[in-house]
Amino acid sequence: MIETTRLILRKPEAGDAAHVQAFFETERSQFVGGPVPPYDGWRKAAMFFGHWTIRGYGLFTVERKDTGAPIGLIGPWFPEGWADHEIGWQIWRRENEGHGFATEAASAARDWCRTTLGWTRVVSYIAEGNEASINVAKRLGAVLDPNATQPESGPCLVFAHPEAA
């Protein structure tokens, strides 16, 4: 578990799947593979959980300390076909956007990946046009790396995170 000023990052629990499924039914998921029917949304949730089983780490569920509510998935992501280790983020509901939660959680997750997993080069893959996510990457100090190897899933913007201080 990781704690920041306003957030808790914890391993996903079964109850989080409904949030993932709901997110992937909305247009808000358009830059991360959605929207998709409930069957596929559930399978994506299972995949996020199973990444932990297969790799030993994965996206954390992020909870707000003030409400206790889970608001999204943020953290290390490294499926087959990824050229570099990634920090990914998804905030499920619009009401939790615009507060800097993704930036706060991703920053803490990035530190954790460096110290616990020993990651050095870290990127974020972002679909073109996903301005909210591009802004998070920039606030994290990541810069567009036009020479980076693209993931095999298809072309996207690759933001490289700064080396550890």
Next chain:
Amino acid sequence: MIPPTLKTERLSLVPLAERHFAPVRAFYASDRSSFVGGPKNADQAWRALASEAGHWALRGYGRWAVENADGEMVAMVGAWNPEGWPEREIGWDVMNGFEGQGYATEAALAARDWLYNEAGWTTAISLIADGNTGSEGVAKRVGAVEEARYTHETFGPMSIWRHPGLSS
């Protein structure tokens, strides 16, 4: 939850892990996977494997990697019940090169025993795509009978096979 390990005469049913990706990738790369949503490329096969592993976390049951005495993965067998599924299913995929040796039957019986005795199931189905005669043979050998037709929005028309119940 961490899946239990089950033993049969020739096989071990063990939790899915990273080492099982190579055989799963090979299975999904082949036309043999055409009855279960394949073929899939390596990326998609990895995600399918991760979904199978995550199924345990979401449902408390799922499918196992089935290994022989040499530690080779010969099949993926067990419970499958994603969102929108018609009913709780027992499924089996035999990995390439391990067909025709009764491994799916042996593992499915062990999996069904565990699901009935430890996971609270009292009945189970298996969904089998039209033309998948190998899988139909397994269904018959474990005592299941063809019961009804079913069409899935992604996977198309198939048959529902009903397993013997808990008390049978």
